Amino acid sequence: MQGDNLQKIKKKQKFLDILSQKTKTRFLLKKKSEKEIPKRKNSPLFNHVPEIVIQRLPIYIRILTKIQKQGKLQISSNLLGELSGISPGIIRKDLNYFGRFGKQGSGYQVIELKDTLKTILGLDGTWNVGVIGLGKLGDAIASYTGFTNAGFRIVALFDTDEKLHGKKISRITIQSLDELKRSVKTRNIKIAIISTPSNQSQDVANRLIDSGVKCILNYTQSSLKVPKEIILKHVDPISTLQSMAFHLKNYHLNK
Template sequence: MRNGPVPDIVVRRLPLYLRTLRQLQREGHRTISSEELAQLLGVTAAQIRRDLSYFGRFGKQGYGYAVAALIHELEVILHLDRLWNVALVGYGKLGQAIAHYGEFEPNGFRITAIFAKSPEHIGQIVNGIVVLPETEIDRVVREQGIRIGIIAVPPDAAQEVADKLVAGGVRAILNYAPTVLHVPPGITVREIDPISALQSMTFYLHDRHDASGNGQDEQSFADIMERSPVGKRPAAH
């Protein structure tokens, strides 16, 4: 086991490992080699071993990983061996899509409070929850002991909402608003930012060649992507 704090980049990869392992389990796999897991994830087997080494020893040389056991360990490490209550703030088109997204509950999260600004949304009943005014955030979050908030409001309203969530006791914020939130130490923020994601991909699109549909840059693209664990993907098969 490695010593010292776990780098955040490692923490961010663990849910991807967990997702893939759960998929393997659904497909009936009981063990998986680090090479096979790496191929599915588009990373190297060495990286998986290095990442997991922060948390102890997993898998046996030559035997691979026991899928169910590794899932369990990852759930414990990530504190996913429970269901987390979540507050959603914002009930416009984006907030509505989030409220109806079917992947939260099977993955450990349940939206138990929804807040809106617009009178047309306040009072609506969504999945059995009454949409409340944003003025209630602090009180309701505190009463429910909610630690996780999702912000889906316009950018100029996001900081105020974040302040209210934090005042109520939220310590982890998923921010869909395209703005950098300023929060006290100890609060984790992750951005869901499709604009930045798109803008970081156009870097790799060389207009002229792309406009003509010329594929001659394939190799140099591949070289760049090789340097990026996130961008790297195994070939289609």
């Protein structure tokens, strides 16, 4: 009888040891999994994110902001897809690049998701912007009031035309390019918009880079050459219209 009891105790202890080991293994796997999930902030961990995904994040933020103003606290990927024109599957895949969001069956918390995406994009603060070239296009850009709510503030204006120096657009004085380097430093300008004539754009880009600007938005038709560490984006309405003409022509040919 005593031997049977001893055998039962040994079996019970063995079972508890196995159970303890399994629990420990699950705990370690969980901790490892948690470490592998990127923190929800802008960091080098997100360098692998495709550019097309980054371009869609502002669309999600715009819709979430609108939904928040309507007083809604949650949103499903289906509704977000319906409002954005992007499939729910792509939305979920996009968000998975940055961590775990939402709960199955209840969707996403609107404010939490919006604020997190803004932080990922670096829009939890305000970026100072300079505009170079104050012709009709540059004037329109400098006068646009929508930048502030989007996380950007135009703080300096520059032009090579001496007749424009000293004039103001939206209370900002137009300066000579000779003031560029000093203004970039004193006003902490990280982003510049080039809206000069095309034949001036490369020289302006060179001066911006030499002054410490890290990002350039090019509104000219010139293809700029910049070092690989400089972030360069092109906005060319004419090229866009020309590509649209191609699709329009082929649409009519195929009708």
